[in-house]
Amino acid sequence: MQLLFGKTLYPGKTLLILDEIQSSPNALNLLRFLYELCPALHVVAAGSLLDATLSRGGLSLPVGRVEFAYIYPLNFFEYLLAMGETTKLDYLKGLGISDAKKISEPIHNDLNKLFTDYAMVGGMPEVVKIYSETRSLEQVKHIYSSLLTAFTDDVYKYSTLADVRYLSFVIQNAPNFAARLFRYENFAGSNFRSREVSHAFELVEKAQIVHQLKATSSTQLPLIGKSNRPKKLLFLDVGFYNYKADIFSSYLNRGDLNDMYKGCASEQIVGQNLLSTFVDKQPDLYYWAKERTRGQAEVDFCFVSKSHVIGLEVKSGSYGKLASAAVFEKEVSNSKVLRIYSGRFEEERFTSIPFYLLPRIMEFADS
Numbered sequence: 056m057q058l059l060f061g062k063t064l065y066p067g068k069t070l071l072i073l074d075e076i077q078s079s080p081n082a083l084n085l086l087r088f089l090y091e092l093c094p095a096l097h098v099v100a101a102g103s104l105l106d107a108t109l110s111r112g113g114l115s116l117p118v119g120r121v122e123f124a125y126i127y128p129l130n131f132f133e134y135l136l137a138m139g140e141t142t143k144l145d146y147l148k149g150l151g152i153s154d155a156k157k158i159s160e161p162i163h164n165d166l167n168k169l170f171t172d173y174a175m176v177g178g179m180p181e182v183v184k185i186y187s188e189t190r191s192l193e194q195v196k197h198i199y200s201s202l203l204t205a206f207t208d209d210v211y212k213y214s215t216l217a218d219v220r221y222l223s224f225v226i227q228n229a230p231n232f233a234a235r236l237f238r239y240e241n242f243a244g245s246n247f248r249s250r251e252v253s254h255a256f257e258l259v260e261k262a263q264i265v266h267q268l269k270a271t272s273s274t275q276l277p278l279i280g281k282s283n284r285p286k287k288l289l290f291l292d293v294g295f296y297n298y299k300a301d302i303f304s305s306y307l308n309r310g311d312l313n314d315m316y317k318g319c320a321s322e323q324i325v326g327q328n329l330l331s332t333f334v335d336k337q338p339d340l341y342y343w344a345k346e347r348t349r350g351q352a353e354v355d356f357c358f359v360s361k362s363h364v365i366g367l368e369v370k371s372g373s374y375g376k377l378a379s380a381a382v383f384e385k386e387v388s389n390s391k392v393l394r395i396y397s398g399r400f401e402e403e404r405f406t407s408i409p410f411y412l413l414p415r416i417m418e419f420a421d422s
Contacts, residue, residue: 066095076100077108090120101126107213107261125263125338127331128178128292131170132414137183140169147411152422155400155412166411167397174324174410175303177294192303199298203227206264214258221247221255229265229288230295234322236285264291266330271341271357275388278341278359287342289326296323321371321410322355325395328413329356329367343383352382354392360420363391367416370396380405393419 228243269280
């Protein structure tokens with residue numbers, strides 16, 4: 056490799072990145088030999104379709120020789136860094152939890168505006184790069200269109216010809232259902248059967264394009280998913296939802312996500328940021344729904360953090376009823392309720408956290 060590319064590899068210092076490695080089975084098989092022959096060399100094997108390809112069989116990774124990491128769109132702090140807002144980023148990262156209440160109104164409003172921009176643009180790296188250079192939402196729309204087309208074209212790489220029509224349909228329509236409950240049968244007004252659509256969603260999820268959250272009605276650990284309840288859909292990035300909803304021009308005229316989305320975008324952006332906290336393992340994220348026989352109550356997200364069962368409610372505005380959160384707190388053992396919203400930080404019965412502190416959500420869950 057050093058002779059071929061004319062680059063010197065320094066074990067312990069060089070990072071060797073093998074991108075789209077699923078295209079080369081031989082390269083996958085060579086990973087174990089790289090470890091055995093040069094254990095000090097840092098190697099990253101990446102692939103947008105790696106999980107999907109491995110699930111089809113025929114390829115395998117050396118057991119005990121690799122560690123997994125899952126890559127997601129930029130979270131809000133990473134977005135600030137990419138946009139050159141380093142002063143605000145340092146302020147938010149260094150802010151003590153007890154000091155969060157002291158954020159002044161002008162700073163709070165400014166940070167909310169930046170988060171609203173982030174929720175519109177999304178966190179796809181190429182999109183953020185172009186937006187940071189041009190501030191053009193028209194160019195952002197073009198990139199999302201190209202990405203969605205590329206996702207559809209890629210289905211041939213990890214599916215059979217018989218599956219292609221279902222996968223293409225799911226990819227093109229799933230953004231419209233971001234942060235919504237859905238069922239497989241007749242998905243998006245189609246005549247497709249549950250079996251066909253569920254298989255398509257399984258493959259698209261392997262490609263990390265969507266995530267399906269199961270309901271849980273557990274009142275103590277462990278959390279157990281309910282297979283008979285509708286799933287909640289999270290798409291890869293909120294920007295695809297914005298593109299499919301065609302609201303970029305509306306945002307330019309109105310500048311208020313809450314009016315246009317009725318909460319869907321807020322829940323999607325929170326969901327994808329929560330997923331990004333599961334870097335070294337598959338996400339263990341649910342929504343909580345009370346057993347139907349015992350009444351109705353739903354909490355937007357539910358997860359475990361340091362033996363606590365966390366219920367997280369997303370409110371697109373500064374206010375909003377928390378009746379379901381109160382039911383969750385009462386019925387779930389060792390529980391804690393967090394609210395994410397556009398208001399100020401508050402610690403009362405429930406901890407209320409402004410959107411712009413979302414990347415630090417696990418700190419608040421553990422505090």
